[in-house]
Amino acid sequence: MTDRLKGKRALITAAGQGIGRTTAEMFIAEGAEVFATDVNSDLLSGLDCETYALDARSDASVRDGVERAQPDILFNCAGYVHHGSALDATDDDWDIGFDLNVKSMFRTIRAALPGMLERGTGSIINMSSAASSVIGAPNRFIYGTTKAAVIGLTKSVAIDYIQKGIRCNAVCPGTVESPSWHDRVRKLGEQLGSEEEAMKQFVARQPMGRVATTAEIAALVTYLGSDESAFTTGHAHIIDGGWSGQ
Ligand code: NAD
Numbered sequence: 001m002t003d004r005l006k007g008k009r010a011l012i013t014a015a016g017q018g019i020g021r022t023t024a025e026m027f028i029a030e031g032a033e034v035f036a037t038d039v040n041s042d043l044l045s046g047l048d049c050e051t052y053a054l055d056a057r058s059d060a061s062v063r064d065g066v067e068r069a070q071p072d073i074l075f076n077c078a079g080y081v082h083h084g085s086a087l088d089a090t091d092d093d094w095d096i097g098f099d100l101n102v103k104s105m106f107r108t109i110r111a112a113l114p115g116m117l118e119r120g121t122g123s124i125i126n127m128s129s130a131a132s133s134v135i136g137a138p139n140r141f142i143y144g145t146t147k148a149a150v151i152g153l154t155k156s157v158a159i160d161y162i163q164k165g166i167r168c169n170a171v172c173p174g175t176v177e178s179p180s181w182h183d184r185v186r187k188l189g190e191q192l193g194s195e196e197e198a199m200k201q202f203v204a205r206q207p208m209g210r211v212a213t214t215a216e217i218a219a220l221v222t223y224l225g226s227d228e229s230a231f232t233t234g235h236a237h238i239i240d241g242g243w244s245g246q
Contacts, residue, residue: 004226006031011071013056013108014078016043018178019127022214023075023221024049030222035069039078056104066111073225074112074124076105081184082142089142101146105153113166122166125224126154130174130240137205147172151236158234167233169224174240175202175211208241 010027014020016038024036028049036047037054044051054065056078066074079101082093105126116122131137132147150170157168175181185202189195203211220239223229238244 003031004222004228005073008072008225009033009035009070010073010075010225011035011066011069011108011112012037012075012077013054013104014038015047015051016040018180019173019176019214019217019221020075020077021047023077023218026215026218026222027073027225030226032073032225035065035071037065056107057099059107062104062107063111066108066115070115071112072116072119072122074108074122075221075225076108076124076126078104079127079129079147081140081180083139083184083187084141085139086141088139093142097142097146098149101143102149102153105150109157109168113161116166117161117164120165122161123225123229124154124157124166124168125221126150126168126170128154128170128172128236130172130238130244132172132236134172134236134238134240135244154236155234162233167224167229169229169232169234170236171217171220171224172236172238172240173212173217174206174243176214176217177211178214181211206241206243207246210241212239212241 010032012020012024015024015036024034024047027034034049036044036049036051038044039055041053055061082097128150129147131140131144154168154170185198188198192198
């Protein structure tokens with residue numbers, strides 16, 4: 001590693017497992033002062049940085065967490081997958097999906113922006129997905145809709161602060177091997193009567209014949225947090241093993 005984030009303070013939501021955790025580890029290795037947070041603080045044990053509970057669905061929790069970190073890099077990773085079509089979704093599912101996947105980012109960004117503006121620097125990275133405005137995925141009605149909204153939010157923030165030293169980008173991964181992905185495979189396996197068949201279906205939509213590792217996504221997030229990416233803002237960076245590129 002190369003100290004690409006030396007001198008930067010980084011706040012990460014949903015750093016307890018999956019992409020968020022691997023990104024926290026990579027940020028630490030690259031020299032950042034990392035504030036790794038999750039709604040479930042037990043999951044943060046073992047990370048070699050400051051850790052504390054932050055519920056991305058609570059404005060008070062977000063304000064406290066951002067105040068403590070004063071981040072130069074904000075990685076909005078919190079999000080969840082609702083499974084189903086428009087006919088499977090309830091109003092509650094819709095509200096929860098938008099609250100956790102989109103409004104959480106409004107909360108963290110409005111809390112972090114004043115400090116970033118004062119310091120004249122900031123990189124905000126929002127977790128979207130290839131399943132968004134990039135590509136439709138079956139049974140991802142609420143998920144795809146919310147992740148498309150993340151791209152719109154990202155572009156809006158980027159343009160409003162482009163002259164102020166603040167960048168805002170989104171990352172759009174294809175399928176990534178993470179704890180919640182293994183849960184989704186297990187659930188589909190129960191429906192299909194075979195976990196192996198479920199795994200095959202998930203892998204089949206990835207033209208490379210495999211899903212991503214969390215480290216592959218964390219590497220892109222690290223680049224976007226670093227000054228190496230100084231000339232990119234307002235973009236949805238697709239990292240999906242060619243899923244949407246065929
Ligand atoms: P994951 O789903 O396994 O873990 C999610 C983490 O979010 C958990 O640690 C959980 O405690 C935390 N969390 C849940 N609610 C929270 C809240 N209110 N506030 C703070 N934290 C909360 O991890 P993952 O699969 O790596 O997903 C991380 C992000 O990446 C999500 O936004 C997801 O939509 C996105 N993503 C994942 C994939 C994939 O295939 N895994 C693909 C594209 C995008």
